[in-house]
Amino acid sequence: MEGEKGNDLSKDTVSDKRQDSKPVILIAIPAGRRNGTRSCEGLIILHVILSSSLFCFVFLELERILAKFGQDAQKIEHSVLIGCSDQHEAWFALDLALGNSHSSGSLQKSEMESELQGAFIDLRKALFQLNEKDASLISTAQALLRWHDCHQFCGKSGQPTQKNVAGSKRVCASSKMIYYPQMSPVVITLVSDGTRCLLARQSSFPKGMYSALSGFCDVGETVEESVRREVAEEVGLELDSLQYSASQHWSFPNSSLMIACHAAVRPGQTEIQVNLQELETAEWFSLEEVAAALKKKGPPASQQDGAIPFWLPPKMAIAHHLIQEWVQKQSSSSNLA
Ligand SMILES: [Zn+2]
Numbered sequence: 001m002e003g004e005k006g007n008d009l010s011k012d013t014v015s016d017k018r019q020d021s022k023p024v025i026l027i028a029i030p031a032g033r034r035n036g037t038r039s040c041e042g043l044i045i046l047h048v049i050l051s052s053s054l055f056c057f058v059f060l061e062l063e064r065i066l067a068k069f070g071q072d073a074q075k076i077e078h079s080v081l082i083g084c085s086d087q088h089e090a091w092f093a094l095d096l097a098l099g100n101s102h103s104s105g106s107l108q109k110s111e112m113e114s115e116l117q118g119a120f121i122d123l124r125k126a127l128f129q130l131n132e133k134d135a136s137l138i139s140t141a142q143a144l145l146r147w148h149d150c151h152q153f154c155g156k157s158g159q160p161t162q163k164n165v166a167g168s169k170r171v172c173a174s175s176k177m178i179y180y181p182q183m184s185p186v187v188i189t190l191v192s193d194g195t196r197c198l199l200a201r202q203s204s205f206p207k208g209m210y211s212a213l214s215g216f217c218d219v220g221e222t223v224e225e226s227v228r229r230e231v232a233e234e235v236g237l238e239l240d241s242l243q244y245s246a247s248q249h250w251s252f253p254n255s256s257l258m259i260a261c262h263a264a265v266r267p268g269q270t271e272i273q274v275n276l277q278e279l280e281t282a283e284w285f286s287l288e289e290v291a292a293a294l295k296k297k298g299p300p301a302s303q304q305d306g307a308i309p310f311w312l313p314p315k316m317a318i319a320h321h322l323i324q325e326w327v328q329k330q331s332s333s334s335n336l337a
Contacts, residue, residue, distance in 0.1 A: 069111065080148065080167025082141045092167075093141030095149070124252060128316055135316065136249070143255040147181040154179075183249065183257040187226045188214040190322040191237060191263045193270045197290060197326050198235065199312075200274075200282035206299060208308030210283075211319040214258075227261050235282050236273030239263045245325060248318040260318045262326065285310075287330045294320075294327060 066073055079092035123142055127135045144167060154161050154172035161170035161179060170179045190212040191198040199210035215230035217223065227242050242263040250256045274282045285293075293312050302308045313319040 068115065078148075078163070080141070080144045080163075082144065083137055091137070093145060095145045127251070128314055132316075139249055139251045142251050143183075143249070144181055147255065151179050181255075183255045185217040185223070185226075186214055186250070186256045186258050187217060187223060187230055188212050188258050188260045188319060188322065189227050189231055189242070189263050190261075190319075190326055191231060191235075191239070191265060192326060192330075193265050193284065194267050195330075196270075196284040196286055197323070198237075198272065198282060199285055199290075199310075199323075200234065201280040202278070203280045205280075208299060208311050209313065210285075210310050211313050211317075212260075212322050213282075214319075215278075216256075217259075223259055223261070227263060231263060234275050234278050236271075236275070237265050238269065240266045240269075245322055246318060250318070258318045260322045262322065287327065287334070290323060291327050291331070294324060 066075055076094065079094040081090055082093045083091045085091065123138065127139060148163055148167060148170065151161060151170050153159065154175055154177055156177050157172055157175040159172055159174040161172050161177075163170050168181070171177070172179075188211075198213070200213055201210050205211065213231060213234050215226070215234070217226040218229070221229070223244070224242060228239050231237050231239055242261050245260045245262055247260065248258045250258045270284065272282055272284075289310075290312075293310060296311055298311075298314065300309045300311055312323055
């Protein structure tokens with residue numbers, strides 16, 4: 001996987017200082033639209049306080065906030081549609097450009113934190129604190145805002161592109177090229193030999209964490225071809241069969257569509273050759289080892305000798321889902337035996 005891009009646009013969301021460990025997310029939404037144009041007077045910030053499953057909404061005038069921080073109300077036009085509520089209110093996200101490294105950015109950030117009585121936290125951390133629905137909303141917002149930021153100009157004519165109202169595309173008036181937001185497909189594969197599963201570490205992983213094998217799909221490949229190639233490249237195994245499991249949008253390092261699969265090798269063809277250019281290590285783990293690791297929450301404390309026992313990606317990650325599915329399948333088949 002390539003490293004995270006330097007631009008930390010919309011990397012932060014806002015979490016609530018007032019209620020310990022209950023994050024608050026700020027999303028700019030217009031209360032209504034007239035004749036397809038966005039009415040500025042209706043724009044508000046949706047202040048979601050997550051206290052168990054109960055949502056509490058506090059509405060603040062976005063225009064007032066923008067004015068207070070010396071930003072043009074026209075900025076509202078830069079917002080993008082990210083979804084809608086059960087009451088069919090459209091939800092828009094707006095980048096307040098506080099994360100940019102201009103000298104005034106950090107000053108504005110702390111002023112905004114005190115104005116909104118919240119604190120900015122890293123998006124990656126926020127995603128793990130939110131429920132699935134909110135996490136998906138925030139991750140869509142960040143992906144879409146980042147895409148718009150990186151597609152300001154036409155790749156063919158070099159002329160500026162214009163966003164449509166919803167933010168679902170950008171158009172170049174000069175060359176008539178239309179650009180749509182994109183995701184990069186990534187395959188993530190849990191290989192099993194019938195009794196054990198193969199887990200690996202990339203050097204960028206947190207210490208002690210192992211996960212399923214993953215890699216970007218190449219242009220022109222099918223998912224099946226990508227899975228077979230990635231497994232062969234990373235650990236030198238030839239797959240006997242593979243099966244689709246689930247998919248997930250993932251914001252890091254860039255907008256990815258994670259496609260999760262189970263795969264099997266033939267018993268007796270389990271010797272791995274770790275590609276050290278891509279992986280730090282890869283090992284076979286038994287059902288007992290994996291089942292025990294699944295029960296642990298978060299990174300374990302280091303042992304007396306300083307070593308960190310092996311642990312697995314958290315619940316929100318699709319790798320966790322794959323590993324859990326494998327454990328369930330193995331447990332039920334060993335019960336039948
Ligand atoms: Zn153009």
